[in-house]
Amino acid sequence: MSEIQQADEATLRTWAAQGGQLALRARIVLLASRGMRDADIARQLRVSRQTVGTWRHRWAESGLDGLGQQARPGRPATVDEAHVIARILLGPGSGAASRAIARDLGLSHATVASVRRRWSAGPPADPPLPSSDLWVIGLYADAERRVLLTGTRHQPAGGPPEGSGVGADVLTELDRACEALAAAGLPSDTGRPGGLAAFLTKARRRHPHVALHALVLRGTPESANDDVDVTFHRISGSSHWRGYLRALIALDSTRHPESSRRVYLDLAGAIGRYAAEPSGEPLHWLRESIASHVPSGEEPDGAPRRETSGGANHIDLGSFNECVVIEVVRLSGTITRGEIAHRTGLTQQSVSRISRSLLARGILVEDAQRHATSGKPRTPVRLRGDAAHAMGIHIDPEVITAVVIDLDGTLIAVRTQPVHRTADPEVLVKQVVRLGGEVLADARGTARADGFLGIGVAVPGPVDIASGTVLDPPLMSVWTDLPLLYLLKDHFQCPLIMEKDAAAAAAGERWIGRDRRARDFAYLYLGTGVGSGLYLNGDLYRGTSANAGEFGQLCAVALGRTEPDGRPEILPECNPPVGLSQLAARHGCAAGADQPGSTAAYRAITEAAAGGDPAAGAAVRDLARAIGQGAIGLVDLLDIDMVVLGGPFFTDEAAPVYLDHIGAMVNDFPTARRLRHVDVEASVLGPEAAAVGAASTIFHATFTPRLGGNALWRSSQAAGRFV
Template identity: 40%
Template sequence: APPEARPRPSRRATALVRDATAAVYATLDALDTAPADGLAHRPEAAPLPYEALLEAVRARHPGRTLHTLALGPAPEGARHHALAPATRWPSLLRVLLLAELARDPVALAAALVELQPPDMGAEGSLHWVRPPAPPTAGAPSPAPRAFNQLALGSYNEKLVIESIREAGTLSRVEIAASTGLTPQAVSRITRNLLTSGLIVQDEGRSAGAGKPRIPLRLRPDAGYAVGIHLDPWMITAVAVDLCGQVVARRRMPLEAPRDPDWCLAQMAALAREAAAEVPHGGPVLGYGAALPGPLDRRAGVLLDPPLFEGWERVEVGTKLSGLLGSPVVVEKDATAAAIGERWLGAAERAEDFVYLYLGAGAGSGAFLGGDVHRGATGNAGELGELCARRPRPVGDDGAGDDEAADDGVPRSAEECAPISTTLARVRAAGLPVPRGEDAYPWVCARAAEGDPVVREIVDGVARVLARGAAGLVGLFDTELVVVGGPAVLPGVRTRYLDVITAAVNTFPLAHHVRTVRVAPSHLGEEAAAVGAASSVFHATFTPSLKTGRRAKN
């Protein structure tokens, strides 16, 4: 179109594109370490991953003509466009990413969030296959303007959103006081957020003399996310609004054998069904998956988790993304639960805390220094060794140890599988436990009724897990432990809380310095699924807290 016919971008849109461009350039600057001809002299083994990449692209985008831009010799099988020998790969990647920015900024934002420059340099190559656009029926519903841009445009906008979310409602004066932003900056940012539909105004409240203060709050239906939780015996999918309320849920019991591809297809199907029930066809901002460990979060790969035979190395992130036509945020289930607790708990969970997640297994997630703690690979928070009755000496292969497997591989205390251990012990005590999904709720109901046998079994499991909780408190020096997950149903919740409270305030060496509060989770038994959905909001709206909570004026 001629220049005079093109719509002139607003200053707001220009600022967002500028910030997006800066994000792309910062990422590529971190990657820009190769020599000018770095890709022209690859070792002979290099064509194999190149061919694998081409096959992945063909499979993801069937029926398309494939072109490649090559900075050196490339295998046959596609139409090639040779670049000048002096062209450097970071320069090419800049052009491609900026072109992708214009096509689908939200998908590119998710890709950039997962970009790990130090790890890419180790292989000398970067592979990213653009997900196909999901099929649409008719014209799509317009999304709020803020969601049509890469991220939210600025750290300060995210800081304002975080402050409002934690408080529930805040006036502009209160936002300025809590964030350190100038009143002018707060006015500009809140005006943009109101225009985009992300926040709304309530009726003004009197603050004495002068103009009434107008409270601002998040608009729940401004955006939704879908969370999927894979458990050894259940797949759960939930759709959650921006304030953390579940608006749709789907569940499917699992029975062995659990084929990975079949399970992933069911996970995607349940996620689509939950997304379809979002009220009034509201915008779904993304999908999150909560998985049992161990996993490689950066690659989205599940690595032979317990109770999942045949899942040695399953690319859950990539496969789910392909099935859903959208990027998928992958988290360990306990970490996802901690993120959900932070998002839904608001001001009550604004401090650092450890989340003790009890279900088919036992693990933990944590917020430390104001941000989620994942560790190097996303596997932080394993409890097995912390709960062991007798820690193994370094170098001991476990021979002769009743807490080690026959092959010498360490074995966690059996109480680290609280649901199955409780059921097995109650059945061994001669109680008529039903089969299927009703078994564990039945046991919890008996405990609530005061059955002494059941209560002693529950307390015994809780005492072992409390050792792990005490170890976490001693390690992280936190004053809040949140307990949740499918094992902590109402009938046994008080038993777990009482036992763990006693342990974390008795065993750690520094117990006389602090009083640790142990609180039940806000999320219930769907903690991991709700947390997986909340991880989408966390990645999109939460400012990086590693540099502090004060504003960048």
């Protein structure tokens, strides 16, 4: 034994000699350390094998601390059912066996199974809740009561995805916040305008189409507002209020992708801040508006429901190897079956079988025969461009772009429409739906009716991909916390995927660029802001929260530009039309001075620069150098050898300057410049890069080979986006 093991053994022997419950646990561990079987230990100590297994497991997981976790080694006198349910939902795949959970919690498997049965129809409450498909809407707390506000929608969501979107770390953070709240001095509701009645009124305004149910976790709902349609329920006496809160959150996040980690980190943060500095008013926390489904046949305003647009034909690829073959064919353009076998390592027989299947299903098509020097002529295959198509929608602070493309990346239809950055969210959604319907109608004459795979939506970051929510777009403040994807799903009968615009552009570059982009690269997207999309290790890199590539922060740090509080500055240079107008004015350039910060001004300045205006040229070069500083950091950080430039402000007039200056900077200044040459190239996509990329994310999710499958694609189906 090591020194630590010797110390533990000495403690165990001390416990064994003292008697009591710790003595039994210590003897179990000591006998097990000698290699004795559970059945033999149980006979010798006259306890059940389950007791032996429980304390061996606790010792293996937590050492000495694990032996002191329960007041008694058998089954506890009372069971917090909500705690059991939270443990079940947070287990691997949210379907862990009752015996395994029982062993972890020190309960019998029969007890765990019984709790599961009682909660299967919905969380126990008095009166009973109408449905197990509950959403957590808000939390209220004052000195007398704790009320958890939940809701049900008129149309329940689809089946649950695999596992909970909220991890145990989030619930641990929530536990800490609740402990701090319990210790804080909360104000009384009596006679306060900001009490429970006001909370319920505010909740009804924010969630007008959700049936509200108030679960009284603690206290009584004496001051409820009779004017608000809400049903009150008492929680089961078999659950502690904090355990019940955990269980409801775990249940909500398991069934609804919208209820993501971010929502409950917001809740934990709100409770923690309130407990640290009570405001003198009761705690009110309400989540953002969820996409509220209205009764079938009606719109929210009572008008008849419009016909939905679009169809869906999910191409069911039978195996990982099929995706591998499609990827090789796509990258090559045209390729023979023998070459496919050579490049993939698959056998000739496997390639022939897969090729026959893909040809029969219309995904591949045979090309003209190639005559060989010996043997039979070889018939290459290629992707059939019209086998599938997808729609991409890009929502920019100034314009909405909708496109339909086929598998080859050919633009079948495209429409754009200006948008006002202060537009009301409802107006925005109607505009997107209308434009999407129009571009689908334009494509009907060219695209196959049975080949439509879905819609990709590209938006400015940051975004919450799990909940389909636009969070805090810097230039569109009225769209904060807009659940855009779930508002759109009522109008399009097909899968929907959301991406940041720069990430979508990178996906499009990879898909349409074929072999030219068959390696790692960073895509610098020059739009109303400058962002970066990353294609690393053969796949789109999104990061933990799907917000990788916030390029403006990197530029600000590289340039040493910070706010007084130390926060990286939001650089005007990372908003090309605004930045170039300011730089042009600084250099005394008159071009675009009548419309500073506009797209028209940007084009006027770049055209003047291309025409030889020295002041305009100096402004464009300054802008390119500012972006280049961020590109240096990106190249050094990721050790990549390709940077692609694109987007609506990567115009023909400005492109040569950007390519020259950024290309020189990423090769002259990085730390490892002697070990690599960085290619800086123009995008193969046009000004509709983000919209085309958004459509390409559908192809990327359907056809790109992944050993674990596509989690984003699976969740889009599980979340009920097939509407």
